[in-house]
Amino acid sequence: MWEFTSPKSIVFGEGALEYLKEIEGKKALIVTDKVIRRLGFAEKAASYLRNAGLNLEIFDEVEAEPSKETVIKCAEHARLFEPDWIVGLGGGSCIDAAKASWVLYERPDVRIDEISPLLNLGLRKKARFVAIPTTSGTGSEATWAIVITDVRDRRKIELASKELVADIVILDPQLPMTMPKRLVADTGVDALVNALEAYLSQWRNCFSDVLAINAVQAVFKYLPRSYSNSQDWEAKENMHYAATMAGLAFSNSQICMAHAMGHALGALFKIPHGRSVAAVLTFALEYMAKEAMERLRALTEAVGIEAETDEEALKKFIQALKRLLRDVDEPTSIKELGISWENLQSELDNLVERALGSTGTVASPRVPTAEDYRKLFVYAFEGKAIDF
C-alpha cells in the first residue's frame, strides 16, 4: 500500500497569479525575500489579495537556504498577525520557510526538527497555504517536504509531513521570466535531479514515474534554451511546469543519494543546492546503475538516446548529462565547485556522516555504505568514473 499526495489545486498559465483575487479569507501573510519584493512580485500578489478583501502583511526576510532562526522569526510574525492564509512566494527557500513557519504558527508546541510524517500536526485550524514559485526547479510548491539549514550544526534538516502539501499552487510563467541566468541553470538542474531520482527511487510508483519521465524530457529539451535565451517564453513556461512535475514525482517516491551527497556538500561548504547536486549527479547515477540498469535504460530511451547494450546506454546517458550540465555552465565534479582537495579531506568524515543520515540514502536503489560514500566523494572530486 502506498499513497500519492498532491496539492488540492494547481492553477497554471499566463496570468495565473490573478487567481489570488478568488481567495476567500480575512488576512494573508506573504512569506518571501527581499529580491522578490524588489522585483515587485510581492506587491503584485498583495494587490490581488487586497482585491479579494484580505488584510496583508509581508515577511521578506527569508535568506537562501533558510535557517531555523528565520523560520522561528517568521512564525512569531504570524502569531502576532494571525493570518488565515500563508502565502509562500519565491524560490524553494521562501516556500520551505513558509511551510515551516506555518507549522510553528499552528503548533507552537512543536519544534522545527520534530516535524515528521509520523507526527499528527493537525494543520489548517488557523490557516491554509498557497505556494507560488518564482523559480523553476525545487518543486517545493508541490511537495510535502521542507529543507531547513541548521547553521550551528552545519547540517540540512530534511523534514516532511503530508499535511504540508499546499492547498493551492499557482504557476504563473511570467514570474520566472526575470530569473538571472545563473539561477535558471541552478534551479533547472535541481528539477532534473529531482525527476531522475524520483524515477530511480525504491519507492517509485506508476504515478510518480509518469511525472518524472515527463520532467526529465522537458529539462533536456528546454533547459538549454531557457538558459541561453532569456526571452524564450516557451522554454521558460515548460521548465516552470516541469519543476512542479518533478516535485510531485519525488514527493511521492523519494529522493536518492545524489541529494544525500548534495545536501551534505551544500550545508558544509555553503553551496547552492542546484550546484551541489549537479557536481555529484553523474557519479551517484553510475553508482546506482548496478541496481537500477533497467530504469536507467528507460531514462536513456526517454531522452532519445539509442544504445545496443546496458553499458553503452549508461555511458551515453552520463555523457548526455555532462553535456547538458556544461551547456548551462554547471559543475560536473566537486573540484569544479571551487573546493580544494585539502578542504574536502578535512570535511570528509562530516560529509559521509551527513550523507548517511540523509533520507535520500534509504530509498536509493543501491544503498551506499560509509566506505562507499567516502569513495564516492573522492571520485566525485576527481571526476573519476565509478568502478566499484
Place this chain on the structure above:
Amino acid sequence: MKKFKFPSEEWIKAFKEELNKNEAYAEAAKDWEGDFLFIVTPDEGLDKEMVFYVDLWHGKCRDVYMVLNREAKTAEFVYEGPYSNWKKLIMGQLDPIQSLLMRKFKLKGNMAKIMRYTKAASELVKTASKVPTEFI
C-alpha cells in the same frame, strides 16, 4: 537450519546476534544511544501482546529480552504494530520506512533524533528479515 519462533525470547536473542553481525548497521548507528520497545499487538493467531526490550548503543545491540507487558519497562522509543504486519516485515514484504509512513507501524519517541539515523533505522528493521523465523 534452526528456525526461531516469532515472537519469543529465542527470536529476539537471534535478532541481537544477527544485528551485531550487520556492519552496515554498526557504521550507520556508530553514534546512536537509545533503547527501544518492540511491541507486537495481537491479531491473526496471536492472542496476547508481546513486548521486546532492545538496548542499542554505538552501533551494537547491548541487550535484548522479553518483558511482561508495555508498562513493565520504559524505553526511549516504542515501535509498535500488529502481528500480521510484523510477519510481513520479517518476510521482507514491507518496507520498514514506508510501513511507518502508511501507519502500519507506529513509532513513538524523539523523531528529530531518529530522522538523523534513517539508514540505521532501516538496517535495524531489515536485520529482522535475516533471522530464520517460524511463525505461529
